[in-house]
Amino acid sequence: MSAVFMALPLAALAGVFVFYALRPGLPSAESRVAAILIPASQLAIVAFLAAAVLFYSLPVPLAAAVACAGIACAATDLALVRVLRAAEGRKLARERTRIAAERLEAQRACRERTEREARAARDERRTLAETLRRMEWLLGAAQGEQALACSHAASDALGGERRICGHPAVDALLALKRRACEEAGVRVVFAVELPTEAAIPDIDVCAACSNMLDNALQAARAAAGDMRFIEFRARLDGGYLVIDARNGCAAPPAAPDGGALQRERRASTEPAEGESDAIVPEHGWGLVILQDLAQRYRGSFEAGASKGVWRTTVALENRPVAR
Structure with missing residues (x-):
């Protein structure tokens, strides 16, 4: 009887662990790790108690109590992950609100x-x-x-202000970012060849440009001397909007586990739930949005550092998508 009682919480916790390990459904790496480690730690504790109950032939009521506690942990784990998902949804909503503003x-x-x-x-x-x-x-x-x-x-x-590109919304956004770079003492070079209108909605084009420039400015501001620079390029190429940013950085941005993120990261060409994660803590949600855009527009997202220069490239298929 004790063995039956012990099998129930172990199976429930193992099921929760496997479910979130295979399909986390959370955008950031920190929350995905939490969603896996919480049931894993509880599974280890319940397994230890189950082994003690069986090894020492403890009374059935004690086994039942351990079983009830394990099942309760599995149920609360499901609720906890739903809370984490809702919290991250609010963070993403705030980031999108900031971009809209x-x-x-x-x-x-x-x-x-x-x-x-x-x-x-x-x-x-x-x-x-x-x-x-x-x-x-x-x-x-x-x-x-x-x-x-x-x-x-x-x-x-005769004269007037020179426009950065032909796209009115992007041109105005880049003018604001150029002013921010000048105030921060960061050299910025734009090479943007965008038409007056694109198939991709303005809000998504501006979101990609804004987040890439925000991340580049943050890194370049921390660099020294000649490395305080940003090179930003955007163009339509073969049916894709390709946006590329290069900037100096003091050190490669840290991954959530503390290690330097040297590898390239590419978004899947097929949208998949929960494949995004944060790279830079302060602007991680911006990079989550870049990855989300790459997935929704069946494109790619790459980022990596080489010899003190950080490069981010996003390619978006030039077509409207359902929001």
């Missing part, structure tokens, strides 16, 4: 810049019209040198 700020900056450029264009048209009238008068008065000088002055007066 940043996109709104970028759109506001884009609108202000558009209005500023429109006013500047009106002023330039007036200046150009006045200059042309003056040049016409100078040429009529046979004052060629003054007319030439007047044309040079008009050329210098």
Whole structure:
């Protein structure tokens, strides 16, 4: 009878352990490890107590008590993992909210810049019209040198802010990130070739760009001397949006287990639940979102360090997906 009582909690805890080991359903490595270690530790304790009960032929009521405690642990483990999943869902929601707020700020900056450029264009048209009238008068008065000088002055007066790319939302976002890099003393170079519109929704394109630049800026800010740099490139290539960021770093970002993450990480081309995990503690949720984007858009996500330079590459299939 004692053996039957002991088999029940052991089977329940073993089932919980196997279930979360094979299908964790949690995005971060820390929570996945917790979801596995909690039932594993309880399984070890119950197994020890079961061995003691059987070896010493302890009374059946004591065996029943151990069995009830083990089954209760298995039930609470299921509830605990649901709580962990809900907590991580809230963290991801906060990160997506932050990205949406940043996109709104970028759109506001884009609108202000558009209005500023429109006013500047009106002023330039007036200046150009006045200059042309003056040049016409100078040429009529046979004052060629003054007319030439007047044309040079008009050329210098014409201008405006240079756009980083043709995509309005991304252009405004990159302008904000460039300002942040300048304030942090980090050199940044953009080579972005994006059309005015892409099949991928603006919110996802901005999420990828924002998180990659946030991570790059954090690492480059901690680097020294010439390593305080960021090179950011984005383009459409063969039906994919390819975004690549290189930046200096003081040391390779640490993996959740404390080791340096030197290996490349590639998202599966087929979406799979629970395959994402955090790499950098402060921005781990940003990298989880990058991996999630790569999975949803049947693309890839790679990150790795070499000779003090950290590189992150995300490829997204240029197509809309159901959210």
